[in-house]
Amino acid sequence: MRNRLGRAFIVTVGVMVAAISAGGQSRTYRAPRTADGKPNFNGIWQALNEAQWDLEAHAAAPSPVLELGAAHAAAGGLSIIDGGTIPYTPAALKKKQENYANRLTLDPEIKCYLPGVPRANYMPYPFQIIQGAKYIMMIYTFAGAVRTIYMDEHKEAPADSWMGWSNGHWEGETLVVDTAGFNDQTWFDRAGNFHSEALHVVERYTAASPDHLLYEATIEDPNVFTRPWKISMPLYRRLEKNAQLMEFRCVEFVEELIYGHLRKKPSH
Amino acid sequence: MNHRILVLASALIGLSAIPLAGQARPKPYTAPRTPDGQPDLQGFWTNATYTPLERPKDVTKEFYTLEEAREIVKKAAVDEAEQTVPGTVPDVHYDFTQFGLDRSQGPMALNLRTSLIVDPPEGRLPPLSAEGARRAAERTAARKSRGGPHDAVQNEPLGSRCILMDRNGPPMLGGAYNNTYQIMQAPGYVMILVEMLHDARIIPLDGRPQLPSNVRQWTGSSRGRWDGQTLVIETTNLTDKFAFMGASENMRLTERFTRLDDETLRYQFTVEDPSTWTRPWSAEVPWKKDKGPIFEHACHEGNYGLYNTLAGARAEERRAAEEAAKKKPQK
Numbered sequence: 335m336r337n338r339l340g341r342a343f344i345v346t347v348g349v350m351v352a353a354i355s356a357g358g359q360s361r362t363y364r365a366p367r368t369a370d371g372k373p374n375f376n377g378i379w380q381a382l383n384e385a386q387w388d389l390e391a392h393a394a395a396p397s398p399v400l401e402l403g404a405a406h407a408a409a410g411g412l413s414i415i416d417g418g419t420i421p422y423t424p425a426a427l428k429k430k431q432e433n434y435a436n437r438l439t440l441d442p443e444i445k446c447y448l449p450g451v452p453r454a455n456y457m458p459y460p461f462q463i464i465q466g467a468k469y470i471m472m473i474y475t476f477a478g479a480v481r482t483i484y485m486d487e488h489k490e491a492p493a494d495s496w497m498g499w500s501n502g503h504w505e506g507e508t509l510v511v512d513t514a515g516f517n518d519q520t521w522f523d524r525a526g527n528f529h530s531e532a533l534h535v536v537e538r539y540t541a542a543s544p545d546h547l548l549y550e551a552t553i554e555d556p557n558v559f560t561r562p563w564k565i566s567m568p569l570y571r572r573l574e575k576n577a578q579l580m581e582f583r584c585v586e587f588v589e590e591l592i593y594g595h596l597r598k599k600p601s602h
Numbered sequence: 603m604n605h606r607i608l609v610l611a612s613a614l615i616g617l618s619a620i621p622l623a624g625q626a627r628p629k630p631y632t633a634p635r636t637p638d639g640q641p642d643l644q645g646f647w648t649n650a651t652y653t654p655l656e657r658p659k660d661v662t663k664e665f666y667t668l669e670e671a672r673e674i675v676k677k678a679a680v681d682e683a684e685q686t687v688p689g690t691v692p693d694v695h696y697d698f699t700q701f702g703l704d705r706s707q708g709p710m711a712l713n714l715r716t717s718l719i720v721d722p723p724e725g726r727l728p729p730l731s732a733e734g735a736r737r738a739a740e741r742t743a744a745r746k747s748r749g750g751p752h753d754a755v756q757n758e759p760l761g762s763r764c765i766l767m768d769r770n771g772p773p774m775l776g777g778a779y780n781n782t783y784q785i786m787q788a789p790g791y792v793m794i795l796v797e798m799l800h801d802a803r804i805i806p807l808d809g810r811p812q813l814p815s816n817v818r819q820w821t822g823s824s825r826g827r828w829d830g831q832t833l834v835i836e837t838t839n840l841t842d843k844f845a846f847m848g849a850s851e852n853m854r855l856t857e858r859f860t861r862l863d864d865e866t867l868r869y870q871f872t873v874e875d876p877s878t879w880t881r882p883w884s885a886e887v888p889w890k891k892d893k894g895p896i897f898e899h900a901c902h903e904g905n906y907g908l909y910n911t912l913a914g915a916r917a918e919e920r921r922a923a924e925e926a927a928k929k930k931p932q933k
Contacts, residue, residue, distance in 0.1 A: 369637030376788045447903050448800075462804060464793045466644070466786050471793060473802040477902075480800045482895065495898040519903070576810055581819040585765050585902045593755035596912035598919065 365507060365541035370467045373507055373541050377463060378572040378579065381456035381549075384411025388525035389565060390419055398438045408524070414456075416564040420527060426558040433526025442520055445592060446584035448479050448496035450520025451513050451535050452551040452565065460572050462579050470502060470509070475582045483511050491515020494531060509539040530557035545571040633831055633861040636787050641831050643785045643792070643859055647867055648892040649774060650705040650781040652678040655885065657717035657725030664725065665714045672712070679706030703779035711866055711888035718775075720870075721884040727847065734878035738848055752915035755908065762908055764901035766820055766844060769798035772837050772855055773846070773871040775887070780899060782892050785859075792826055792833060797896045805835055813839050818851060820844055833859040850877045865891045 365373035384392075387408040394410040397403065413419070422430060433440055443449060449457060459475035470483040483502035491499030491514055499515040518531040534554040542548045547569040554562040633641040652675055666674065683699045683706065699707070717725030730738060751757050761767040768775045774783070774796065782797040794803040805826040813823035815838075823839035837855040840846075846853060853875040860868045867889040874882040 376791075448898075448900055464786050464788045464791060464804070466788070469784075469786065471786060471795065471802065473793070473804060478799070478801055480795060480802050480898075482795075484895070487895075493897070496900050496903060497898055578806065579804060581821060583765060583820050585763060589755045589763065593909065593912055596755070596909070596916055598749060598753040598916065 363507075363542055366544070368465060368467075372465075372467070372504055373509070374465065375463045375470070375509060375539060375541065375547065376465045378460045378577045379463065379547065379569045380460040380572055381458075381567055382570055383414065383456065383567055384409045385414045385456045385565070385567065386458050386523060387411060389414055389523050389527055390525070392525070414565045414567050416566065421560045421563055422558065423560055426528075430526050430528060433521070433528055435526075437524060437526055440526070441524055443476075443524065444588070446477050446588045447519065448477055449474070450496055450516060450522075451481070451498050451500075452537065452553070453520060453522050454479055454481070454497070455537075455549060455551075455569065456567060459582065460577070460579060473579065475579050477584055478582065481513075483509075496520060498533075498535070505538075507540050511535075511537040511539070513537070528558065529553070529555045532557045539569075542568065545573060631861065631863050638789050640787055640828060641833070641861060642787070643833060643861055643867060644787055645785060646892040646894045646896070647783045647785065647889040648709055648711075648781045649769075649776040649783065649869065649887050649889045650708060650710045651713055651718070651776045651887060652705065652710075653713045653715055653718055653887075655718045655775065656727060657719070661716045664716060664723070666716060668714065671714050675706075675710075675712065679704075682706055705776075705778070705781070708781075709890045709892050711890035713888055715886070718885040718887055719883060720886045721872075722881070728879045728881045728883050730848070731876060731878060731880050734848065734850075734875075737850065737878070741845070741848075750915075752911055755912060758908060758911070760844070762911070764799060764905055764908075767798050770796050770801050770821065771846070772803070772821060772824065772835075773857060773873070773885070774869070782894075782896055783889070784894065784896055792835075795896060797899055799901050800899050812836075815839065822855070829858075831860055835859075846873070848878060849873065849875045852877050862888075867891075 365375070368374045368376070388411065391413040392408065392411060395408040397406040397408070399406065420430075438444070443453075443457075454461065454472075454474045454476065457474070457476050461472055461474040464471040464473065466485075468484075468486055470485060472481040472483065474480070479497055481497050481500055483500045485502050488501040488503075489499075494515055494517045496517060496519065498513040500511050500513040502509060502511045504510070513535045514533070516529070516531055516533045518529065518533075521528050532555050536552045536554075538548075538550040540548045540550075548566065549569045550564060550566040552562050552564045553559070633643070636642045636644070682704045715725075719725045719727065722728055745757075748754070748757050751759075755763065767777065769777050769780060774794075777798075780798040784795040784797075786793045786795070790806065790808050792805045792807060794805070795801070796803065801821075803821065803824060805824050807826045807828070809827065810825065812825060813819075817823070818839055818841045820841055820843070822837040822841075824835050824837045826833060826835045828834070835855075835857040837857070838853075840849070840851050840853050840855075842851045853873060856872045856874075858868075858870040860870075862868050869887045869889050870884060872882055872884040873879075
């Protein structure tokens, strides 16, 4: 009898623990507040996973550039997608596979183009949040990309852009960012996962501890996907006392790649 | 055409109502405070100006009269609006007025100064030091040895390459368009978003040291502090590639931001570089309240101009070579 009761107790506690830790966060965490009483997300953040290579589960793979050997080989990683895979239409899946095959010439990251959303958030570089009441700025190392989250001047994107137009609002502990108005030039990763200009991303940023956020993004694009799909990952605070974003003006690094064939040939 | 004149006229009427930067002020202004007690510099600002960095050679005084200053703005605005003739090369490049990008169609602080440089008092750059003159000559020679300006992308100006423009600096100077800045303050940081090249300057205010001296960046290493009502930003660790007005990588820049009233921010900067100039020099630019938003300036991503400049130069060479071959006497 005592044993059975004990076992029931253990099972109950086990279920409670599992419920609390679902999604890797405790629902009870309350973030420190800014002066206007909102959760304070100021800081330097960075993803720590392999989604930069491929959002879906993937094994390690060699670099497409022979000379880079193991230094730029893709690290294996597990899927960050709810349900595991991206629900492409058959035609879009074919295009994704072509993108992957031709990634050395097609990946916009290689040309130092603005990375788009959500890709900017899980590239292997830190980004900084500067939080105000009317505007929340997200400033990325890669290509010096910048997003302005408009907290009280919500409007439709006035024009298409690389980083989209972001309207934000608070839902309790969560910053919800609704972004649209994208062009069709950005990718989601180095594996050729892509979208059209109909892309619509709804992101949720929730503090899960003093030093990590839970990041979720729901991705919708009826031209490319059969249904909306969701990714999630933790974003970690860079805790070094002297942490700062370093300049990454990558245009200079890609000029020869983009314009080198237009160099004047030596006269003979 | 008519709408341009209308826009111009309203811009000038707007200007006449603006409190003048550099004019004596009746009562001292105290900037509002942010929740953490910093003077509040936040908002959108523009450093658009027709005032040149250096005083024109035929001008001897430090300030224009109000009438003279208004006349100069009016003439500059008219010149800018009428800059292109249909069918000419400038016309197929940018017509700033058509897209409201020119200075006369947006807010602009009226500046009575005859130059942005306030020190030396002559309003002109100080003489080059011996080392500065030698380096200037070496740079010119190095540039020539790399070939013509369109021989390779690396020979093109930094602005055409979307790497850095005078609006980015530092120091940040106005130009023909995209003169908008957004300042935000969070505890421990000031952020200045430069519209040109979507360039966010994030300045720590916690007194941390500059980056190690071997780490050089296009925009250097910047640290800020408050001096009463004034935000002071010190910048070092610059590169030889940027070379602001011919400076060396040892240039030390001090920028000072002071809010003069609800509508005006005074931007001052001092350049110290004994290896280039015989003495430090300083400039002052009034920034005028502007309104947002700042749109994404994806310069590199849409840089067809650079591609076409280089491709055009190669096409010209091919044509010249073909014509030369035609002229060769047939044997």
